Amino acid sequence: MSEMTTIRQPAAGHGAPRSGSAAGRDRRVLLVNVAAMVLTALATGYALVKVFLHTYRGAEWDHRLMKVLGGPPEAFDRIVRFISTVSVTSVLDTLAVSVLVALLQRRVAVAASVVVLVFGATLTTQVLKYDVLHRVVGANALPSGHSTAALLWALGAVLVAPRAWRPAVTVAGTLVAATIGVGTIAGRWHRPADVVAAAAVCLGWSALAILMSALLGRRHIEHAAGSPPRWRYAALAAVATVLSTGVFFLLGFELGGTGIERIGAGIVLVTIVALLAATIAWVAWLADREID
Template sequence: MTRAGQTIENAALRGADQDDVSETDAAWQALGQITVYSLVAAVVAVALVGVLRKRWDLAAAAVGVIVAGQAVVQVLKRFVLPRPALVEVTGDYAHNSLPSGHTTIAMTVLFAAVIVVPYRWRGVLLFFVLPWAVGIGQYTLTAKWHRLSDTLAADAIALSVAALASWWLARRGALERYDGPSKKPRVVLVVFWALAGLVSLGLGAVLWGVPLAREGLGADEWVIYLGAGSLASAGSIAAALAFLACWRRVA
């Protein structure tokens, strides 16, 4: 939390006002689908997959990732991480929004699904769920619900909780190594997302680095917003790929 950091993130929020109405509407619609009911449905779904596989340990770990992720986020947001008033702002810009609950939900649902879904179906899962999870993080910026730091913190929390659940499973001896042939479509998918993450990171660095170096904190708000969106996507992709790397060839 620095004065410069808050100024840049607030500029990104103001830059979101310049986005197309269709993009803003899409963001609100996607975020609006994440409710208490949809969260409960996700918990029930991952638990059911574990039960059908007769893997109660995986079901418990997957449910724990989603529930613990939200518990950590709400405690941090409401009681532990007050937002210092380093920059004079009013209205929505002044409230604390770190970490992002919606981004945490999206990422923990992804990680929980990776834990509980059979190895042979993991590629299919990634094809459908990973784009959604990454998109939610960026949509929170488009809708002006959250700042970039909120989404990055949420990625870190989701990854940490999922890593702890994986460690618990490993300590129980519940994980087995898959020794079969590699699934080529899955490899292609992972390579694609790795490249997408690098492109997003590089684009975000350029969109922030160049204007900030030339114009300082008065850089164009639209460009700062675009850079924040790219960096948000890069953060979510990096967290997802890091967790997938931990579960490489784990059945």
């Protein structure tokens, strides 16, 4: 009786060659998400400028929304000490650490994309704030440089983190970015629109950074087997929103006003934190698909 020989075929998603149609579909997913991120960033920025910078009523509402988050003097002292650590030096430190981590993992394309992200978002924020945008009432502070720096710390960490660590880094990054972003509002350094604009700037540059890394890295990512579903990062964003909102109260801050005003203050707080969390989670999900 002859012995039968069984030839094991590589399982789909574990080293099996991908068909041209599958590769093309993956490329379309990348391009669609990059385009969606960029368009979302541009549309958000345009809406913020038209409503909160170029109309008196919008500028007044933005200023009033800044004052709905309050607390005792010691809470302000704590948050001011924290956000005062954000500086040009801290941005450069973020860049250096992120690039070093990527290079130690021999991920040169990722290191290059982080450089593009940090310099692109930082320069865009500074140019828009000081040279392009003008406010109908008072000096312009949109986008927030502090929020941009905090988001860059989070997004840089998300891009260079190994896939197994990326979910935890997403939550931790949101905690830092939200604490600094909301802290600048509670500390009366920035209005809410300034923080949201910073998120839009960082989202747009993150899309370009991921596109660059995916095209230059030329690393074959098995999307079907290894990429997490969208709901997982949506759930992480929800968890990060709850935790970050809790940190706000742990720092001693409170919602201003009474009755409907207090409800409005809560909506402002949760909305801003959720937008920051969604920005980081979206970038993390696409990074999982495209850059390992």
